[in-house]
Amino acid sequence: xxxxxxxxxxxxxxxxxxxxxxxxxxxxxxxxxxxxxxxxxxxxxxxxxxxxxxxxxxxxxxxxxxxxxxxxxxxxxxxxxxxxxxxxxxxxxxxxxxxxxxxxxxxxxxxxxxxxxxxxxxxx
Numbered sequence: 405x406x407x408x409x410x411x412x413x414x415x416x417x418x419x420x421x422x423x424x425x426x427x428x429x430x431x432x433x434x435x436x437x438x439x440x441x442x443x444x445x446x447x448x449x450x451x452x453x454x455x456x457x458x459x460x461x462x463x464x465x466x467x468x469x470x471x472x473x474x475x476x477x478x479x480x481x482x483x484x485x486x487x488x489x490x491x492x493x494x495x496x497x498x499x500x501x502x503x504x505x506x507x508x509x510x511x512x513x514x515x516x517x518x519x520x521x522x523x524x525x526x527x528x
Contacts, residue, residue, distance in 0.1 A: 410498050415440070416472050422503045431469035434461050443508045444500035446493055452486050460485065 408414075417429040419440040432440075438457050441447035447457060460482040465474055483490045500506065 412476075412494055412498055413472055415498055415500075416475065419503050431471050432475055433469045434458065437461070437470075437475065439503070439508060439510075440497065440500070442510065443503070443506050444493075444496040446488070446496055452482070452488065456486050457482060 416432060419436050420429040420432040421427045422436045422439060434457065438447055438454060441452070441457065446452055447454065460478050461470075463481065464470075464478050467474070470478060479493075480490065482488070483493055
């Protein structure tokens with residue numbers, strides 16, 4: 405049996421339905437978008453933070469849920485403002501697997517400061 409090749413819009417559909425299979429997958433909220441970015445290892449709380457994604461999100465449309473085109477515009481802006489290479493980041497999102505196939509840990513406030521390194525001392 406042939407497995408269908410993942411695409412960015414098919415991944416959007418799957419992550420839009422994350423933890424709620426009754427959703428139709430046409431819109432995604434910020435939590436689900438961040439979960440997807442975190443599973444793809446894009447949102448790492450160092451180079452790209454939840455503040456970055458929140459600012460990019462609210463810059464566009466002032467809505468709580470985006471359709472694919474709106475989300476893609478926000479994603480493009482996020483790549484630009486954080487210095488991520490757009491095509492490489494897209495590939496990470498496409499190839500990260502279906503929701504839940506990789507454990508995703510959302511760090512708590514204290515965890516961040518236990519392992520804090522200033523950005524100037526980090527190697528990217």
